Amino acid sequence: MAQAGDSEKLAGLGGELAALNMDAACKYYHNYLNTFQIDLPLSVSFINRLLAEDIAELPPYAKSLLEQAIKSAVQLANFDPDVLSIGVDSGISPGAATVVKVLAGTHVEPQTFTELRKASMKYQGGDIRTICERILARHPMAVRYADLLLSLDFYQGQPPSESLAAFKCPKVLLPLWTKRLFNHHAALGDDAGAWPHWPAIAGRVDDPFTLSRAAEMHHRAGDTEQALALYGRAFELDPLQRPYALRLEALRAPFVPNPGLVDERRVAIYLYSYNKGQVLGETLASLARCAIGPARIKILLNGCTDDSLAVAGRARELFPQNEVEIIALPVNVGAPAARNWLLAQPATRESDYVAFLDDDVYLQPDWLAHFLTVAESDPKIGNVGCKVVFPGRFKMLQYLYRHVSLTHDDAIRVSLPTGYQQYDIGLYDVVREARVVMGCQHLLRVASLADAPSFDIRYSPSQIDDTDHDLQLCLAGWKVFFCGTVTCVHRQDSGTSAKSRLSLASQGSIMGNDLKFHYKWYERKEELSALDSLGLNR
Structure with missing residues (x-):
């Protein structure tokens, strides 16, 4: 079973999906795609729900939603071997096998990491931070601890911790880590932090999440034409995510309020x-x-x-x-x-x-x-x-x-x-x-x-x-x-x-x-x- 994100949130979503039959679970997931940009807890919960079915017997629409969920989860959980392995085993993301191997080779103190993953960022964030920093000081190539610390930074709404400067990313994962840093800044709306990473990844971005964040960054910089191009590519990659289509419409024809109505x-x-x-x-x-x-x-x-x-x-x-x-x-x-x-x-x-x-x-x-x-x-x-x-x-x-x-x-x-x-x-x-x-x-x-x-x-x-x-x-x-x-x-x-x-x-x-x-x-x-x-x- 895949695991990712805040355990309390994941359990709640999983509980709702478990209460639904397969058709209703697919409708639930489709509605979410029609409502918000998909996130890791929901995609993982839906994967877990459909893996409880006989995959060979799934109807085409359910298989297409499952494929979308697996792609999304892999793109959102760049350094989670549990999620990446589903992408590899399903044949949807075979290239993730190399990442999985490197993650296994650099992982340390696994029991501690398992306990940290169970902890709540909301209530135990200070403890998570202290432990991650101590372990990174001893093991500077511990990718999963660096990733967890960066996730905590994001949850708390701040740029990457200064302690992450000591992280020595394995060379083979450096492009992925650079994209991870870009997404951290861009998803916060921290343009000053995001722009320096963009040239290194701009030519090979292949996921709608990074593209959508880059689109908004370009829009804030006044380059609406590039924003439209990036959103267009994001929607092309994942046409099930309706928020991209709505944002494209809004950028093409901006909403104009009528100030006279207040009088x-x-x-x-x-x-x-x-x-x-x-x-x-x-x-x-x-x-x-x-x-x-x-x-x-x-x-x-x-x-x-x-x-x-x-x-x-x-x-x-x-x-x-x-x-x-x-x-x-x-x-x-x-x-x-x-x-x-x-x-x-x-x-x-x-x-x-x-x-x-x-x-x-x-x-x-x-x-x-x-x-x-x-x-x-x-x-x-x-x-x-x-x-x-x-x-x-x-x-x-x-x-x-x-x-x-x-x-x-x-x-x-x-x-x-x-x-x-x-x-x-x-x-x-x-x-x-x-x-x-x-x-x-x-x-x-x-x-x-x-x-x-x-x-x-x-x-x-x-x-x-x-x-x-x-x-x-x-x-x-x-x-x-x-x-x-x-x-x-x-x-x-x-x-x-x-x-x-x-x-x-x-x-x-x-x-x-x-x-x-x-x-x-x-x-x-x-x-x-x-x-x-x-x-x-x-």
Whole structure:
């Protein structure tokens, strides 16, 4: 069985695929290719799932998906002999046999390495780093330890560690290691670090991942023609990865927002907060730097006991041209009820659109024009969301969009919110239909609220209520759109994303909401099953 990447993530994906029959597992994988650039945990999980079948009896479409998964895994796991051996044994990547031999010849302290592979980069990253550095100091040609250390650097969003300068790459693997370094920098969006490696590999790049990262690097440098050529080659190599096609379309015909809409449309902007006075103030200051026209602003304080009321009061000075109202509740009613309280305000009925903002975000100055331009392109668009990233020098993607991925008797789940360990380098700067977008910054058409008038309070205090509401809209015939030309920096610490750290009590609350979600939608699971990304037109 192949193994790669974060063990916790891999186990979750494997569990979902194991619950599906072969046809459903193939659909699951195909939907992922239609949604995100494929990543190592998903490709390996799918390989493992299909290897449980009689390979000789697989239908042609399943064999083609398996071949795509093996190619992707080999290209993403350059120095993982378990993955490379599958490429060799299947005949798909016979050239990897040489790499496997060199990896075996340079490997040291295998038991230690096995234990490190089981460790969590999220919680045990410091230990992983210390051990890798010590072993590399003793064995400078230990390729797999150098590769693991570089993977940890990437997870933590930083350039290669200084300690990697002592790594002595075997000569036969040097071209592959050079490409590995390029991809590390380019996938972070670190152009200054990536460009020096590009001349050495440009003439022999033969995988869509490197090509797509190089395309975005050239686009940021102003060479859109070369970016199109590189993306064209990437899509030619792997036409199943729809994000490449969408990005090609976006580069050929860039999205242009209409700034006049912020004055022409009636908009209400709603925020709710609980004991985050300083952060709320920073969010309001960010909003004050945005072009929001005459939008009405309402701030609901959810039973706050800190200085949030004073902070919110200063918003009237930040927005002298806008109507600002502060609603101070005596108790914390939770996120869904806070949303409903705001939606019940007369301003909602008097508006064309309502925008919800979390209290811990940094906003793109022209976000409202982008959202309104997307919404006005189709009267059936009920909700518009955006690209959400973590803060940091290199911004890891936190949330893009979702569809319904699993409607099993034992579990009903939406798909992952983003690809595994992907940073915001431009690949998802597109406008496309989705089923669910992130609730920290989104724009609801007021007319759509007739079919989904409230957020379900059974999910209090938070989590899943925005997902549930988007699915209500979709099943009522409304569309949900993702506007990737807007980026929201979300300082989230309460959710289930890669960098959040939750208490056991918080984890229990989220698990409870998953169970509530399952039983709420169980009798409509066939309708939900139809909400997959293959049916989308954009």
